[in-house]
Amino acid sequence: MGMKRCSVMIVMMLFLQQQILISRAQLSSHNPYATSCPKALTTIKAAVYTAILKDRGIGASLLRLHFHDCFVNGCDASVLLDDTESFTGEKTAGPNNNSLRGFEVIDSIKSQLEAICPQLVSCADILALAARDSVVALSGPSWAVQLGRRDSTTASYDAANSEIPSPSLDVADLISAFSNKGFTPKELVTLSGAHTIGQARCSVFRGRIYNESNIYASFATSLKSNCPLNGSDDTLSPLDSASPVSFDTAYFKNLQANRGLLHSDQELFGGSASTDAHVTAYTNNPPAFFADFATAMIKMGGLSPLTGTDGQIRTNCRKIN
Ligand code: HEM
Structure with missing residues (x-):
């Protein structure tokens, strides 16, 4: 490889790394819902625990949803969008099709949150919190989830196929x-x-x-x-x-x-x-x-989130508003 191409690649890599850091910095370490929707976190936790009491396996499914969301164009709840006649989302991509579970738990959390504080808590933040609460419920570690993600208005079937690693990889x-x-x-x-x-x-x-x-x-x-x-x-x-x-x-x-x-x-x-x-x-x-x-x-939860005025807060995690 020529020196020039090599330095261009280094500059591009540094730029990319910086973008990851910048986007992570935009999430908030304190809970932005503390004043706007004080019951948000306890509502999510209660729903996760109820779901796990009914089916202990669902905690794993919720953790995986967050991973499959974040690895495909960032943690923006794109994984939750349903296909329509005019829209192809990520749910039917190879790694997800007939494989992801837990969507009903997210639906139930979202409708409870819309009832107490409409259009405030993003589906992407719900995924991040539900993943953490699931791990804790199954005796794993806890962590302070950074919050403030917004939801995408797009999804990428192709990126879901290419970005989520396959189990056949070496x-x-x-x-x-x-x-x-x-x-x-x-x-x-x-x-x-x-x-x-x-x-x-x-x-x-x-x-x-x-x-x-x-x-x-x-x-x-x-x-x-x-x-x-x-x-x-x-x-x-x-x-x-x-x-x-x-x-x-x-x-x-x-x-x-x-x-x-x-x-x-x-x-x-x-x-x-x-x-x-x-x-x-x-x-x-x-x-x-x-x-x-x-x-x-x-x-992982800090991968390219949508923040500020980007994206939206979906009222139904399966659909763009
Ligand atoms: C290292 C690359 C990874 C590969 C190749 C991989 C692949 C897979 C595959 C093939 C399954 C089973 C899917 C099915 O049979 O339908 C699975 C399940 C699962 N994966 Fe991964 N995975 C990886 C990394 C991760 C990461 C980083 C997380 C989360 C942080 C994760 C969380 C899970 C969980 C919790 C399940 C079980 C889901 C359930 O029971 O519903 N995986 N993974």
């Missing part, structure tokens, strides 16, 4: 997918720790349990009954078979024992020294995982 590609969003290999490991809760469909791990050799034999065998070579594509299995509804470090211990469910999970241990060390560190130090996860979630 570690080098996972590192670069996260680096594209400003995250280090360590933060890739930290955020992947979200797979300590939740479930995956047979169709996304079939290749791993039938074809891969770095998988603990009896673990693979036990999964095959619910995930045959043909059919049962949508049957769910836990990402962390040791403690599927508890936010802990069992996910990392599983990786050390070749019990990662997704190809992309197992890639984080045994695939690269730059991720192995962090997996090992977290198994030995749960408080470090909790602290790093909290910090990384605040960073």
